[in-house]
Amino acid sequence: MQSVDPVLLPFWNGRVEQAFRPEARAVMLSGDCHETLASLPRGFAKLIITSPPYNLGKAYEKATALEEYLQALDPIVAQLVKVLAKDGSLCWQVGNYVENSEVFPLDIFYYPFFKRYGLKLRNRIIWHFEHGLHASKRFSGRYEVLLWFTKGDKFTFNLDAVRVPSKYPGKRHYKGPKVGKLSGNPLGKNPSDYWQIVVRDWEIALWEIPNVKNNHPEKTLHPCQFPIELVERCVLALTNEDDWVLDPFSGVGSALLAAVLHNRRAMGCEKDDEYLRIATQRFADLRAGRLPYRPLTRPVYRPTGREKISQMPIEWQAKA
Numbered sequence: 613m614q615s616v617d618p619v620l621l622p623f624w625n626g627r628v629e630q631a632f633r634p635e636a637r638a639v640m641l642s643g644d645c646h647e648t649l650a651s652l653p654r655g656f657a658k659l660i661i662t663s664p665p666y667n668l669g670k671a672y673e674k675a676t677a678l679e680e681y682l683q684a685l686d687p688i689v690a691q692l693v694k695v696l697a698k699d700g701s702l703c704w705q706v707g708n709y710v711e712n713s714e715v716f717p718l719d720i721f722y723y724p725f726f727k728r729y730g731l732k733l734r735n736r737i738i739w740h741f742e743h744g745l746h747a748s749k750r751f752s753g754r755y756e757v758l759l760w761f762t763k764g765d766k767f768t769f770n771l772d773a774v775r776v777p778s779k780y781p782g783k784r785h786y787k788g789p790k791v792g793k794l795s796g797n798p799l800g801k802n803p804s805d806y807w808q809i810v811v812r813d814w815e816i817a818l819w820e821i822p823n824v825k826n827n828h829p830e831k832t833l834h835p836c837q838f839p840i841e842l843v844e845r846c847v848l849a850l851t852n853e854d855d856w857v858l859d860p861f862s863g864v865g866s867a868l869l870a871a872v873l874h875n876r877r878a879m880g881c882e883k884d885d886e887y888l889r890i891a892t893q894r895f896a897d898l899r900a901g902r903l904p905y906r907p908l909t910r911p912v913y914r915p916t917g918r919e920k921i922s923q924m925p926i927e928w929q930a931k932a
């Protein structure tokens with residue numbers, strides 16, 4: 613576990629405000645975002661990043677439920693498009709909705725939704741994680757999706773800020789005019805270029821960021837919080853310092869913390885007082901240098917095979 617030294621946050625005095633001010637560094641608005649978003653200036657947000665509510669459970673058992681759920685979000689999406697900057701990005705992170713054992717991948721339903729507002733898809737990112745519930749009647753789900761849209765054709769993409777170490781940095785061109793010269797980039801490779809599988813026309817990038825589960829250092833009581841590092845990659849790539857990052861469903865504030873960590877301005881909306889309280893506490897912990905945090909650059913843990921837990925138990929050895 614690691615926390616962030618407050619010395620690394622020179623531009624933030626620790627204040628989290630409750631109303632928008634252009635000079636503020638961190639703001640959390642309490643209440644239904646359909647109302648709170650209406651008070652925000654048009655075009656102020658360089659990045660909107662969120663995981664919308666999946667509250668599709670028992671109330672949505674009718675055949676039309678999914679459609680109703682999407683329709684209920686429509687006025688909020690209209691407001692989000694309004695507050696998104698002309699050169700801004702919107703990252704919408706969703707998983708599957710399952711009803712009567714039938715799977716509905718929410719990103720497929722959301723895509724036409726955003727297209728109607730003129731947004732342009734730049735990447736459909738697969739957020740892959742290795743742990744989770746084990747299904748017995750279908751393959752266990754091990755990924756969620758992040759749809760990255762831009763409002764226009766001009767947008768920020770800071771690739772160098774998010775490059776990852778290349779597997780073969782010493783690789784050289786073996787023919788042509790550059791023969792003998794290094795073929796890679798000293799800063800590393802594009803994280804989205806790592807295509808693990810190509811399924812139909814989709815290009816699937818694997819983002820190996822451990823899902824926030826009970827053994828993750830950042831876990832709070834929120835049932836589906838973002839890992840901070842998932843947001844960090846988007847913040848670093850799609851915004852510049854001092855830009856505004858907005859999470860309209862900010863929960864316990866993970867996206868806001870990621871923004872403040874990188875000297876961006878953070879704006880969150882949340883209707884649940886308990887989640888707001890936890891988010892406030894996490895901001896205080898960040899300021900005090902005690903926020904548990906899994907850094908962006910830390911590799912995903914791979915067992916060596918020597919750990920007891922990664923060895924075949926005696927009871928199963930005869931069967932294997």
Ligand SMILES: C[S@@+](CC[C@H](N)C(=O)[O-])C[C@H]1O[C@@H](n2cnc3c(N)ncnc32)[C@H](O)[C@@H]1O
Pocket residue numbers: 643644645646662663664665666834836837838839860861862863864865866867881882883884887
């Ligand atoms: C999927 S969670 C997001 C969790 C968040 N990414 C985090 O890291 O904590 C959705 C959040 O949206 C909040 N919410 C749902 N509808 C809302 C609304 N209309 N206005 C504001 N917040 C809402 C819920 O209380 C919940 O905390």
